[in-house]
Amino acid sequence: MLELFRFPGGVKPVSHKEASAAAPITRAPLPKLLVVPFRQSATGAATIQVVAGEKVLKGQIIGVAEGAFGSAVHAPTSGLVRAIESRMLPHPSGLAAPCAVIEADGEERWVELSPLDPFDSDPEIVRAKIKDAGIVGLGGAAFPSHVKAKTVIDTLIINGAECEPWITCDDRLMRERADEIVSGAIILGRLMAAKRIFFGVEDNKPAAAAALHAAVGGMPPPSPQPLSREGRGAFHADAQTIQVISVPTLYPAGGEKQLIRVLTGIEIPYGKLGPDFGVQCFNVGTAHAVARAVQHGEPLISRIVTLAGNFARAGNFDVLIGTPIDALLALGAPLPDTDRVVMGGPMMGFTLHDTAVPVVKASNCLLAMSPALFPPPKPAMPCIRCGACTRACPVVLQPHELYWYARAKNFGKTQEYHLFDCIECGCCAYVCPSRIPLVDYYRFAKSEIRAREREKLAADLARERYEFRQFREEREKAEKAVRLAAKAAETKAKLAREEAAKVGAGETAIAGEPGNTETALAGEPGNTETASVAPVNDKLALIAAAQARAAAKKAAVAPQNTAELTPDQQAQVAEAEARRALIDAPKDSA
Amino acid sequence: MALGAVVLGAALGFAAVKFKVEGDPLVEKIDAILPQTQCGQCGYPGCKPYAQAIASGEADINCCPPGGEEGIRKLADLLGREFKELSGEHGIEKPKSVAVIDEQICIGCTLCIQACPVDAIVGAAKQMHTIIADQCTGCELCLPPCPVDCILMVPLPETLDTWKWKYPVIEIKSAHHA
Ligand code: SF4
Ligand code: SF4
Ligand code: SF4
Ligand code: SF4
Numbered sequence: 001m002l003e004l005f006r007f008p009g010g011v012k013p014v015s016h017k018e019a020s021a022a023a024p025i026t027r028a029p030l031p032k033l034l035v036v037p038f039r040q041s042a043t044g045a046a047t048i049q050v051v052a053g054e055k056v057l058k059g060q061i062i063g064v065a066e067g068a069f070g071s072a073v074h075a076p077t078s079g080l081v082r083a084i085e086s087r088m089l090p091h092p093s094g095l096a097a098p099c100a101v102i103e104a105d106g107e108e109r110w111v112e113l114s115p116l117d118p119f120d121s122d123p124e125i126v127r128a129k130i131k132d133a134g135i136v137g138l139g140g141a142a143f144p145s146h147v148k149a150k151t152v153i154d155t156l157i158i159n160g161a162e163c164e165p166w167i168t169c170d171d172r173l174m175r176e177r178a179d180e181i182v183s184g185a186i187i188l189g190r191l192m193a194a195k196r197i198f199f200g201v202e203d204n205k206p207a208a209a210a211a212l213h214a215a216v217g218g219m220p221p222p223s224p225q226p227l228s229r230e231g232r233g234a235f236h237a238d239a240q241t242i243q244v245i246s247v248p249t250l251y252p253a254g255g256e257k258q259l260i261r262v263l264t265g266i267e268i269p270y271g272k273l274g275p276d277f278g279v280q281c282f283n284v285g286t287a288h289a290v291a292r293a294v295q296h297g298e299p300l301i302s303r304i305v306t307l308a309g310n311f312a313r314a315g316n317f318d319v320l321i322g323t324p325i326d327a328l329l330a331l332g333a334p335l336p337d338t339d340r341v342v343m344g345g346p347m348m349g350f351t352l353h354d355t356a357v358p359v360v361k362a363s364n365c366l367l368a369m370s371p372a373l374f375p376p377p378k379p380a381m382p383c384i385r386c387g388a389c390t391r392a393c394p395v396v397l398q399p400h401e402l403y404w405y406a407r408a409k410n411f412g413k414t415q416e417y418h419l420f421d422c423i424e425c426g427c428c429a430y431v432c433p434s435r436i437p438l439v440d441y442y443r444f445a446k447s448e449i450r451a452r453e454r455e456k457l458a459a460d461l462a463r464e465r466y467e468f469r470q471f472r473e474e475r476e477k478a479e480k481a482v483r484l485a486a487k488a489a490e491t492k493a494k495l496a497r498e499e500a501a502k503v504g505a506g507e508t509a510i511a512g513e514p515g516n517t518e519t520a521l522a523g524e525p526g527n528t529e530t531a532s533v534a535p536v537n538d539k540l541a542l543i544a545a546a547q548a549r550a551a552a553k554k555a556a557v558a559p560q561n562t563a564e565l566t567p568d569q570q571a572q573v574a575e576a577e578a579r580r581a582l583i584d585a586p587k588d589s590a
Numbered sequence: 591m592a593l594g595a596v597v598l599g600a601a602l603g604f605a606a607v608k609f610k611v612e613g614d615p616l617v618e619k620i621d622a623i624l625p626q627t628q629c630g631q632c633g634y635p636g637c638k639p640y641a642q643a644i645a646s647g648e649a650d651i652n653c654c655p656p657g658g659e660e661g662i663r664k665l666a667d668l669l670g671r672e673f674k675e676l677s678g679e680h681g682i683e684k685p686k687s688v689a690v691i692d693e694q695i696c697i698g699c700t701l702c703i704q705a706c707p708v709d710a711i712v713g714a715a716k717q718m719h720t721i722i723a724d725q726c727t728g729c730e731l732c733l734p735p736c737p738v739d740c741i742l743m744v745p746l747p748e749t750l751d752t753w754k755w756k757y758p759v760i761e762i763k764s765a766h767h768a
Contacts (some may be wrong), residue, residue: 039750093753219610348767440758447754454752455625462727465708466636572720 002198002245005265007258009394010250011427011452013165013202013347016144020306020314021168027318028331030108030216034076034322035087035358036100038063042142042362044070050100054081057111059299070349071144072134075102076301076320078109090325090360092341094353102322113297126191126294133293134300134361138285139170142362145286151192154278155264156194156313158185158287160201160208161247161254164345166245167365169304170284172316174201174208176214177288180295182242184287189241192280196241200259201247212244218308250318251347252425256281258394270418274489285364299493305359307332309342313511323359325352325366334368342367345376347426381434389428395421399428403438406445411452414445422446617645623664628707629729631681635709648670652675655681656728687743688726689733693718702732702741708714 005237039045046063047070050056055413056075063073080103088098116129131146139159158181174181189197199216201209247253247262257268259281274280282290285303305319311332320327329341342349344364348464389399397418405413421441429438620641627637632653636638643649644665651665652674659676666673676683691702691711698716703709710726713719720734721741733741746752 089750091750092755093748093750095750095753097750208631437758440755443755444757451752451754458727459624459626459723461623462628462708463637465725466626466628466638467711469707469709470636572722575720 001245002263003265004247005248006248007253007255007261007394008396009392009427010252010258011392011430012249013251013430015249016166016308017168017171017204019311020166020308021171021385023315025172025304025318026331028320028323030077030104030106030320031323031327032104033082034079034102034104034320035086035324036062036076036102036322037089037099037358038073038098039089040072040073041069041136041144041148043144046070046073046134048084048098048100050075050081050084050247052081052083055079056081056102057109058097059113059301060111060163061132061134065134065144068153068494069144069147071136071142072132072299073100074134074301075100075111075300076322077102077104077158079104085557088354088357090352090357090363092350094120096110099358102321105122108291116294117304118183118190119293123367124192126187128292129297132299133289133291135286135293136300136361137283137363138289138364139283140348140362140364142360145282145290148280148282148299149188151280152193152273153275153280154195155280156185156189156192157259157263157274157279157281158188158197158199158284159254159256159259160199160205160212160284161259162205163202163249163251163254164347164365165251166308166367167306168308168346168580169316169364171205171208173288174205174284174303174522175211176435178208178211179231180291181284181287182212182215183295184289184291185242185282186538187290188282188287188450196243198263199242199244200247200253200263201244202253204249206246209244209246216242217245219426251427252394252423255394255423257423270421298363303361303363304360305363306365308367309340310335310370310373319359319363320362321359325355325357325359325363328359329355329366329368332366335370337370337372339371340369342369347422347430352511377437378435380436383428383434383436386433388431388433391549392427392431394425394427395423397422399438402445403436403441406441409445409448411445411449414442415449417451419445457553591756614642614645617641619668620644620665623657623661623668624654625661625727627654627727627729629656629727629731631655634681644669650677655683658683670700677762685745686749687728687741687745688723689721689728689730690723690744691719692740692742693720697736697738697740699736699737705731705735707731 038048045066047066048063050062056062056079058075058078060075061072062075062081063071064070075410081100081578082103083101085101087099088094088096089099116126118126127146127149130149131144135145137145137148160170160174160181162168185197185199188194199209199212201212203209245263247259252258253262256274259382260266260268260274260279264279268274268277268489289303293300296428300321302318302320304316305328306314306316307329307414308314311334313331314332315332317328317331325341325343334341341352341355343352343366345351345365346367349365349367383400383403386399387400389403390397394397395418399422402414402417402419402422405411405417406419419442424439424442425441432438492563617638618641621638622639624641630636632649634641634643634649637654640649640654644651651669651671652662654661655676657665662676663673665671689710696718698713698718700713700715700719702719703711705714706727707729708727710722711719711732712722728743730743733739733743
């Protein structure tokens with residue numbers, strides 16, 4: 001039996017999980033219209049690959065991962081792309097972002113899927129598969145899994161703690177699809193060369209833990225695959241290397257650092273992450289999605305969503321990404337006194353501005369609230385520095401200090417007090433006798449600091465560009481000065497030569513040696529004007545020469561920032577040119 | 591967060607070459623606070639010259655409208671001076687905007703290109719010009735030279751990347767009695 005550790009702080013809110021955990025997962029019906037945001041990961045969007053009017057198949061990629069931290073997006077069903085437009089997202093801001101509006105044709109016709117043999121494929125190919133399948137952390141954080149799976153670790157933790165009250169989607173998934181979760185865990189473990197895999201399940205979910213146990217016991221014998229790069233692919237699944245561990249029910253046991261602490265005893269310092277200590281965590285839902293993607297070739301187009309709270313029929317639903325939340329809520333029959341819907345749980349969720357928004361990959365739970373179930377908070381009172389928050393904080397922060405500095409907008413101090421280590425778990429606010437919405441202050445301070453960092457980056461860029469322009473102008477000025485000096489010297493030389501030629505011509509005439517002036521002049525470098533023209537005063541030629549000089553001068557001072565454009569700039573210019581062509585076209589034809 | 595910074599850093603990985611000439615460390619520190627809009631509203635031809643003027647005692651710290659109150663506060667902290675209101679004669683703090691060229695009107699005269707302090711406008715003579723929004727500081731210097739008035743300033747819309755949590759508005763019950 002593995003020795004377990006305890007993380008500091010934590011709270012024990014009433015779990016309220018029974019109602020939604022009782023019934024098996026139900027497949028939600030196919031909606032007529034799905035709205036799929038192109039931004040499904042916490043860190044980046046997808047580049048749109050479809051246009052309005054295009055027919056798509058179920059599982060067809062409609063957005064490819066943008067940059068290293070983007071995540072791919074797929075059509076959740078077959079049908080017609082009605083529009084690509086900005087729609088409101090389930091996000092605390094209530095802001096809109098580009099979405100594909102897809103009209104389902106009801107046929108659910110799949111795109112051709114290409115599964116991989118996870119034990120006979122290069123780990124990089126498996127990782128690319130995870131990326132192409134658009135898999136992000138399904139615990140709610142939505143961080144792209146292919147990025148997390150890049151590290152090489154000792155211990156892989158599969159997070160089935162599901163510590164937040166009301167939410168039961170992971171519980172049901174573990175009970176019903178344990179085999180695939182374990183397969184996904186082994187695929188991930190192999191990818192990251194993990195030596196052991198721990199499943200952490202809170203001890204209030206014995207059925208889920210039992211299902212995982214059974215699944216681990218029934219695993220096929222270890223496959224004798226040769227080692228691949230960096231020793232990855234060496235993972236052998238057996239009882240020594242995979243353990244299902246019940247952890248004490250204590251919120252937030254499902255926090256990454258907390259679960260790592262409980263299972264391994266490793267205490268991760270401020271500013272560090274699990275992989276720095278050879279540990280990485282994935283949610284059970286994510287492991288399940290990895291198995292579907294690798295073994296079946298299925299991209300992530302659905303997830304389990306818990307309907308909990310003020311519903312007549314709470315439960316868990318297998319829902320296509322893009323399903324309107326309205327339609328999903330109706331399945332749970334919300335009670336008439338429902339006054340708002342929270343996405344996520346009561347501790348870390350946020351209130352939806354509008355329930356017409358779609359289900360996204362991060363939607364783990366929809367919590368219907370009523371004044372009876374969740375009475376509106378009583379007014380806050382000043383902090384009495386009781387220290388209850390500090391005792392509850394699982395990250396060992398000083399929440400009241402953070403609150404003090406965030407409230408005073410002293411952001412430098414909040415960072416000194418490790419604001420960015422705060423996981424926004426809400427334990428501090430939960431125990432605060434003054435009912436101060438502490439986490440709201442931390443979120444405010446974090447986003448202000450992030451905004452300042454963005455401003456700083458923009459300012460640095462502007463400074464660099466300004467300095468480059470100064471540098472260029474200096475250079476151009478210097479070059480011009482050199483040109484002017486050269487020209488002055490040339491004019492002087494020319495005058496001197498003309499003077500000499502005049503004298504010489506007189507002499508030649510006398511000496512009777514025609515032609516030597518021309519030779520002499522032609523030998524002068526850069527003096528083409530004079531060279532090409534006979535020593536006779538030819539006005540026309542002079543004018544032409546002046547015009548040429550003027551043209552050359554104009555070309556020299558013309559702005560030169562069209563050179564060395566970045567691909568981005570070129571793209572923008574090309575786009576603008578294309579628009580210009582459109583604008584010009586009718587004019588030409590008219 | 592650290593991660594966010596890394597991402598942004600990668601996105602902005604432009605011009606590895608620095609054109610910076612090492613200078614007075616105080617000027618550098620002041621310049622680091624100035625917003626780099628390079629608008630000249632302070633009365634100097636750019637942020638760096640204004641930084642030099644502050645350092646030499648020639649200019650006051652409250653002449654930069656884009657830097658706003660927060661900028662003045664930071665300068666006051668750095669220099670150990672009293673905070674002052676933004677001096678009205680230099681302008682007012684405005685929401686950050688970027689310039690946009692009306693492509694139907696632009697005649698491709700290159701005058702705005704020559705005015706832009708950060709080379710945010712690209713385009714060749716007689717071709718329509720375009721402003722690279724990411725690089726535009728919103729200084730408005732390109733507006734006056736445009737002979738056909740085709741440049742307008744558009745406030746930057748809030749996006750998922752720039753959205754911020756608001757300062758919590760809470761009722762503090764005993765605030766009145768305290
Ligand atoms: S629990 Fe509340 S009242 Fe007590 S110290 Fe923390 S913030 Fe202050
Ligand atoms: S919300 Fe942050 S400060 Fe409060 S208990 Fe959680 S980690 Fe600590
Ligand atoms: S007013 Fe404009 S140029 Fe002067 S310091 Fe401020 S941003 Fe820079
Ligand atoms: S495009 Fe115009 S507003 Fe933007 S930085 Fe250049 S000159 Fe200033």
